[in-house]
Structure formats: C-alpha cells, structure tokens
Amino acid sequence: MPPVETKQDIQYEAVIGLEVHAQLKTASKIFCGCSTKFGAASNSQTCPICLGMPGVLPVLNRRVLEMAVKTGLALHCKISPYSRFARKNYFYPDLPKGYQISQYELPLCEHGYLEVALPAGQAGESGRIKRIGIRRAHMEEDAGKNLHEGLEAASHVDLNRAGVPLLEIVSEPDIRSVDEAVAYLKALRAVLVYLDVCDGNMEEGSLRCEPNLSLRPVGQKEFGTRVELKNINSFRFVQKAMEYELRRQEKLLREGGRVVQETRLWNTEKEITVVMRGKEEAHDYRYFPEPDLVPLMIPADLINEIRKTLPELPDAKRERFAREYGIPVYDAEVLTTSRDLAHYFEACVAMYPQPKTISNWIMTELLRELNNRGQEIADCPIPPERFAGLLKLIEDGTISGKIAKAVFEEMYRTGRPAGEIVKEKGLVQISDAGAIETLVDDVLGAHPNERESYRQGKTQLLGFFVGQVMKRSQGKANPGKVNELLKKKLGEEKK
Ligand SMILES: [Zn+2]
16 A cells, blocks of 8 residues: 655645835826925825826826836836826725726736846856746735824824836736745846846835745646735835745645635734735625726837936846856856946956956845945945055055955955055054064964974964964965965975
C-alpha cells in the first residue's frame, strides 16, 4: 500500500498579484482645476465638480492622459486607441458623487510587463531577471478622506483628495514569493519616479499597494482561494503583511482548514491581518459607461510624440551599467534605483574610472550615511569630484582603506575635501621603510613570548603582530609593507 500523504508533506507555493495606485504628479485634479498640493487645510482645494454637485460636468485633464500613456509605454503595454471611462458605484462618506469615475471594460493600457532583478538565491545564483506581466493600467479619480480625530465624538470628511488623478496598475499573478513582490514594487516605483509621473511616496499615500495572495501545492495548476490585503502604507509593512498572510494561510491549510475569499486589513500595531469584509459582502459596483465624458480616441501621432519623451528607463540603464562598467547585475540594480543615484555613479566613474571600486563605496559607505540620515542622494554633501579625490588618495598610497572610511565620514559631516582632512589630522599613511621598521621592532621587542610561539610554528600569530603595529601607528602604517617586513623578520628568527 502506498504511504498516505498527509497535509504536512505538501510543499506550498505562493501566488501573488499586486494592484498599485500611483498618484500622478499633475498640478490640478483629473476633472477640474483644483490644486493637488499635499498638506493644505481640509476642504480648501475643492470646487462644485470635485464636491459632486448636481449639474456639473467633468473635463479630462490632458496631462493625466499624457502621463498615463507615458507610463503605459514604459511598462511595455499596448495603448488602446479607443478607451472609455466608467462609473463605479458605491456608497461611502468620502465619495461625494456616490460613484467614482474609473475605467473598466476598455482600459487605456493592457498586456505589458516589468522586468525585475532578483538578488542572488540560495542555489548560488548570481542574481537573475524575472519578467512580471502587467494586466492593465487605467486612469481614475481618488476619493476623499474620512478623519476620525480630536476629542469630540465626531468624524469629518476632507475632500481635498477627491478627484486627484490616479493610475491603477494591476499585475498578473506571476509573483511567487514575498521577495519577488517587494522587488516588483521597488522596480515599479523606480519606473514611475524616472518618468517623473509620481513622487513614489508611500507614507504620503502617493503610492499605494494592495496585494492579493493565495497558496497552492507545488505542481498544481489551479490557483488557491485568494485573499486581498488593504491599508498598507510603507514598503516595510507590505513585506510584513504579505509574510504574515502567507504564514496564516499555510497554517490553515496544513491543519486541514480552508482559506476563505475575503479582504483583510493590516493592523500595524499587532502586526497581523484582520478581516475587513467577506465575499458575501463583496461589492457589486454596477459599472456603467460614464455619460458625461466622451470616449477617448488616442491618435497614433500623440502616442509617438509621447514615446519620444521617454528617458532611459531603469531596466535599460541596469542592463547598460552591467555591460558597460562590468559590474554585477545586483550592483547595477541598486545603482539605478533612482536617476540621481545613477547619475552620481556615472559622474564618479568619469573622474575615477574604476567602476567596481566606486560601486562598492556607494553601496556600503554612501548608502549607509544616506539611510542613517533619511536623506536622498540629492542631499549628499560630497560632490562626485571629491568622492573621486578620496579614492585617488587610497590608490596612490597616501591613506589606507581603513583610514579612508573615517575620512569619508568626516567629509560627509563637513563637506570638506579629503586631502584637507587627511593633512589637518595627520592621517597620511606611513610607507617609509625606516619608520615602519622602527614600529615593527618596537612591537617585536614588546612581545617576546609571542615571538617564541611563532618560532615554535604558531605562524597564525602573524595577524596578531600586524594588528599591534597598526595599533601603534594609529592605523596609519601601510598594512602591505608591515606584513611584508614582519614576515621577513619573524622568518629570519625561525631559522
Ligand atoms: Zn475641484
């Protein structure tokens, strides 16, 4: 009799799709002239159109269309020459018209893809590229915001956000792990920021992500029952929420339970997902064509004009960096996450043509300083020529790599050039043979016991002696020369 397979033996695989809402960076709203500026006094940026007064007519903001087409092209989508707006009906206090103008049957962009670079896997992979399908991208208006704050037992509605333009970008369920989902989200954010169509700020709500997740036994073709997650407002929370949700589903399945199709919210404090609404309460939006807006006919000329304005995109730049500078794909991915960072890298390489050295310094020292301070590369007080200046000092032996890290920190803090700091603090590397010999002799004289052990064959003590000399020189001795001289002297004693 074959062994009975239990639920414990099954290997599960995640199936993830992401729905992203990106706020387009227009000065005015999608169907009226109100400002989209963030942070204004409640309801100060409203008019009869975005307040949903009877008898008003929406007019499409041309910039919204241009930005949406530009994004669609960057995501390799087919741009529909004919598309249409639809009314999505639901009742909620922050939705003054009782419906949201969106696109349903005929979206603007369809059938695209985004390529993402994944970090090296366990199987010794050196980083790989995965293509994730984009099902559709369409324009719609945002809703307002309910405010439940203050001591009074009342809620308020702020309609400044009502009518702000959004692009909803829906991926195919091609994503197979949380890491892939995060990589996709970062790559998508990079594209939007490169195109200058969205500021990519998740905390301010200009980029929102709603993942849908399910599990299936490895090898099974059909998808499992999926759960949608809402209310997540940072990259870190998206990752945590997805990890939690997959663990929850796996436990349920292993215990012989069943995943229920529902929408769940991420609870930031408890770090769990909780039910928002079940399938029984699922909305039937009763979409129908928006009668107040004419269907969109997009001439091929306009699409071609917009295509000409596309900058070099992150995936093309990443591919070029890896090829042209001979750096690993993963380095290229990190360096091209923002246009400014990529530009900084290239400016440094132009002045100091050793791309891998520069990449290492940017990915460790520079990004650490930026992250610690919550800054962007635009805030970096070290211009590329000074960065190159520091690396040249290491190359010509003026300072050691270790001292250079301390000098770098000082440069970041003060904005001063490396040479000036090195001179002022007397950090010039000691390479003079006589000076190094004095240091080496001092150390050997101070440690007769270790010398004896070395003579007996404990040669791993070499590291100890090097460390002592470096310490005595306050890190300034040229480590290569110290090593060489110590080996020579200790070797002679051995004979
Ligand atoms: Zn308005």
